[in-house]
Amino acid sequence: MDDSIVKNNLKKVFPNVSRETCIDLEKYIDLIMQENNVINLISRANINREYIVKRHIIDSMQIIDFIDFNQKKIIDLGSGSGLPGIILSIISKNNGSKIKTAMYEKSFHKANFLKQVSTNLNLNTEVLKENIFDHTDNDKAIITSRAFKPLPVVLELLNTNFKNFKNLIIFMGKTGNEILSETLKKWKLDYETKKSITNNDSFILNIKGIKKI
Template identity: 30%
Template sequence: MPSDFELPDVSRETSARLTAFSDLLIKWNRTINLVSKSQINDLKTRHVDDSLQLLPHIPSDAKVLTDIGSGGGFPGIVLAIAKAETQPSLHFQLIESDQRKAAFLRTAVCTLSLNATVFCERIEQTTAEPADCMTARALAPLSNLLAFASGLMVPEGTAILPKGRHFETELEDAQKAWHFRHQIYPSLTDSDGQVIVVKDIRRA
């Protein structure tokens, strides 16, 4: 792993907001399954840090970022918190079809004063505007994510997609249906994981 590839530092204020978000999630998790109970004690590494590692890949000139299948707010809410200071004009669109999870996301956005909008809609039917960037975590195979990205992003958009141990198989399958440029980075939180950054997506 390159020595300069490490988790980005965050300010004291951002750290405090991340803690406030984690506390809110733990409270809601008692009644809504936002993250598994087995992972709640490892929330920082398994979910917060895993989301923060996507920050360096967000284009500095991006104006809109869409996070699909936002669930418990990973990575969408975490990235919105981190970008509130460094890229405050970046607007986040969080797409989550589950009404209870969407209610949690709206509460987090309001409580933490984030530049974000929650869409309680199916990805295929969303009314979100075309985005410059898209993220998705633990949602679907890469080929499916590229299909979503092609419909949700502007043509020059960037998709940032953390993937697990079956990444190579997913990549081979995706290349049968799609043409795209991509770069692969080692995950900082999962020894079997990678982060794939994809651009110029079009059907094969």
């Protein structure tokens, strides 16, 4: 197996990424491409290795500065194909972290895919085929959300079901600034932003505290 496509692209952005992580990511891409013929994990219009690395792998990895790998749990909302949940679990496996990634995915087929990947790559994950809005968790977990629900919906969910979360990392698209501005009229947030390295119109929002106004 040639891991050069992953390694060559990742090293430009994350020069310290390990060879082991690159190999695991290459295996993960193999599984995505294989299963994408059966279920719609990612857009079939751009199903090539380099696009997956640049659009999905690097995009997911750019949040690692907001991840405290000494914590016990990451909760990934609406994991889909495992972006960023599987990515974070691969990174934690290869940096020696014992953090567990809990991935919520209500689709039967996608949940099974996440279990398959976790088994094949020996990842410390828990896949929950549940409706996240019916579940509560009082752990001081890191919450991630990429292409799940709009910011106000996620905040309501956390305020009701995940009150003790450590921080929320949410990917914001081209209308993100407008959404954030409107949200701040109803919520007091302790937050910071980071410009996306994969899309000039996007940014990452790291929220450490929320309070309804």
